[in-house]
Amino acid sequence: DGKKIVKSIEGHAAGVNSKDKTNVKHIEISLKKDTLAVGETLVADTKLTKADKKKDVLGHLKEVRFASSNPNVATVSPYGMITGVGKGTCTIYAYAENGRSAKVKVTIQ
Secondary structure: OOOOOOOOOOOOOOOOOOOOEEOEEEEEEEOOOOEEOOOOEEEOEEEEEEOOOOOEEOOOOOOEEEEEOOOOOEEEOOOOEEEEOOOEEEEEEEEEOOOOEEEEEEEEO
16 A cells, blocks of 8 residues: 555664763765675675764664665675575665664665
């Protein structure tokens, strides 16, 4: 019926008065290549920039989580391993614990 179902992602953030924890200020995700064959795998590289370089990033959940916009095209493991499933294009998202995110497109041939 054209309705879109959205999956929510839980987030946590360090408080402004935290003495030893900080939040992610920026996240980047990159791939060595953006086109894969069906069955081929590739690991996404992520880089986090902390809001306060002297503190540790809040760590209640996994530091970076991943999601695929279309698991019928490509799946992504909790560690960023992308697997081509079917032909098409989809977006791979990387989420930091405080909700900062980045995305890249991947094409499966």
